[in-house]
Amino acid sequence: MKARFQDKVVVVTGAAQGILRGVALGIAAEGGRVLLVDRAEFVHEVAAEAADGRAAGFVADLETHDGAQAAMAHAISRFGRIDVLINGVGGAIRMRPFAEFEPSQIDAEIRRSLMPALYGCHAVLPHLLRQGGGTIVNVSSNATRGIRRVPYSAAKGGVNALTVALAMEYGEQGIRVVAAAPGGTQAPPRRVPRNAEGDSAREQAWMQEAVQQVTGSTYFKRYATLEEQIAPILFLASDDASYITGAVLPVAGGDNG
Incomplete structure (x- = not known):
């Protein structure tokens, strides 16, 4: 049994479902203490699944800077420090040709898939600097090369740039910044839908083209697989x-984005 996170404190955002749920529970299983952050209330149910009470849930809207700051402050209050931040909030809301996006929909995609990582990094940095180092893992996407989701692709391109620039800026302070760029992943049905308004027949067809x-x-x-x-x-x-920083690792079966 690995114990790579023994006695480390890790904040995982977007942890109520999908890939990041598995990441958070995996860290707890390897000895870490984990704060699972999500705006879905059932994040507390997921935290309760961790063995030995090593995890706690926290509800916050990470599309806001206040939400990101509150999450980091809660981690410090609960666990005393933060060793690792994993920024996992994001996901395309709609699939459609770019010409079909409305301006407000473009804004929503950027807010969903870029701002939580940007705000999360900004909110955790003071804590990492005070303690002399730490790690940030941003979850990006190989969708920087893809169809029917151009605003989402642009947001994830921003996450990649954030990763590289932040790693360069803070490497000498002992802060390591990396990203994983997943491709399409088979996951259980979402408890919170990707698009709360539902997809029209045309959007379902565009989704199939993207798939x-x-x-x-x-x-x-x-x-x-997850x-x-x-x-x-x-x-x-x-x-x-420990000697990897400023890197974006494609995890997409050879499609590197």
Whole structure:
């Protein structure tokens, strides 16, 4: 049994479901103390699944700077420090040709998939600097090369740039910044829908075009499993990756985005 996170404190955002749920529970299983952050109330249910009471849930809207600051402050209050931040909030809201996006929909995509990482990094930095170092793992996407989600692609391109620039700026202060860029992943049905308004028939057709492109662009011609996405994020967050910084690791079956 690995114990790569023994006695480390890790904040995982977007942890109520999907890949980041598995990441948070995996860290707890490897000895870490984990704050699971999400705006879904059932994040507390997920935290309760961790063995030995090593995890706690916290509800915050990470599309706001206040939400990110509150999450980091709660981690410090609860656990005394933060060793690792994993920024996992994001996800395309709509799939459609770029010309079909309304301006407010473009704004919503950027707010959902860029701002939580940007705000999370900004909110955690003072804590990492005070303690002399730490690790940030941003969850990006290989969708920087893809169809039917241009605003989301642009947001994830921003996450990649954030990762590299932040790593360069704070490396000498002992802060390591990396990113994983997952491709399409087979996951259980979401408890909170991607698009709360629901998809029209046209949007469902556009979604299928995106799915076909994603699957066809991989060398394996299939989606990843959850486990195939969780393991690389755990590696990047651990000391096994201690000399890796400023890197974006594609985890997309050969489609590097």
